[in-house]
Amino acid sequence: MISSLVTAFVVGGFICVIGQIFMDVFKLTPAHTLSTLVVLGSILDGFGLYEPLIDFAGAGATVPITSFGNSLTHGALAEAEKHGIIGVLTGMFEVTSSGISSAILFGVIGAFIFQKRKTTY
Amino acid sequence: MKKSIIVFLMLLLLGACSNEKEKVIFPADNSASLKPIMQKQETIHGYKSVINEENILVAININRFARFNKTKIEEKITKQIEKQFPERQVLVTGDQKIMWEVESIIDKKLKEEDLKKSIEKIKSLSKEET
Amino acid sequence: MDQQQFQKIVDEKNPKVPYFLNILKAFIVGGIICTIGQLLTFFYMRFFPFTEGTAANPTVATLVFIAMILTGTGIYKKIAQFGGAGSAVPVTGFGNAVISAAIEHKSEGYVLGVGGNMFKLAGSVILFGVLSAFVVALIKTILVSIGVISW
Structure with a gap:
């Protein structure tokens, strides 16, 4: 239990450090940083390296945005394994899209409930 | 204050490492040929297993840094058990959820019908992907 | 004054980026968010029929929900100022970007404002x-x- 929490903290924190280095050292905007990380997660899954990381770190690997690229690639690959090259197109959102769907849903609910502040981001 | 927290954490760590209770096979009389297989695994520090006529269910606690190879370890142990029990269906998993489910079966000491039902439930649970 | 000299003056005038401090802050904030995610994962595994593989979905949804509350009340902005990438990289940062854009453009109506600008x-x-x-x-x-x- 406790060791899972510690590994989640360390691995999740480490992925955020990579993001911070992109932002500070390479002077990327947050949008560029996030896009790079998503591509990175997707490539890692192509080599079959992201699933072992999830097995090791749990939420430390599933909560950062890299897991978004991973799950898209994973769905595409799983479907391609079954149906060949067409599956690459159809399988992408198959495995998981809870991040997008919940962001849309809570975005609308948030817009409904909350009033505009000077800046919220 | 600070010292007592450190001592407490050390105790937790030590308690987590040496626990013979974590190696259970249920029902115990069936365990003769399963035990030696599990005993020689070096990458795990505990297992809980449930057996009936058709199924063998093993929930394993994989060592922290061996978890990178979770799927490989599961496959390896599954093959070894299948060799020993070719007529039964074997499920080996390092999933914490399955571990809790197996624990609850052992706690309730389920018999025949109930046992079969719970095992089927666990098997369908472990197959889900999304 | 050529380009190089100009660049030199710009570099001198700009405040130095405290690399190490920023990295430390990102590590701590990101780590805490992921630890909360791990606690949520344990919660969903314990009380609902989710396995380690499937519990990630409700965990992400719950974190986005928390991000909605924090964004709407303006707390997430303060976390982001402190944590930098530590608050942007976890899925809560993605949620924050979507939700804050939705709230921002609410006044333009739900179709053109919220719908059109949500994924800006x-x-x-x-x-x-x-x-x-x-x-x-x-x-x-x-x-x-x-x-x-x-x-």
């Missing part, structure tokens, strides 16, 4: 996620079909 900031993440997933999966499928690697 987060759209690039989805675009590059889908694009790279497509390319990676395509390359791997082709490599498998000509027999270089296996699944």
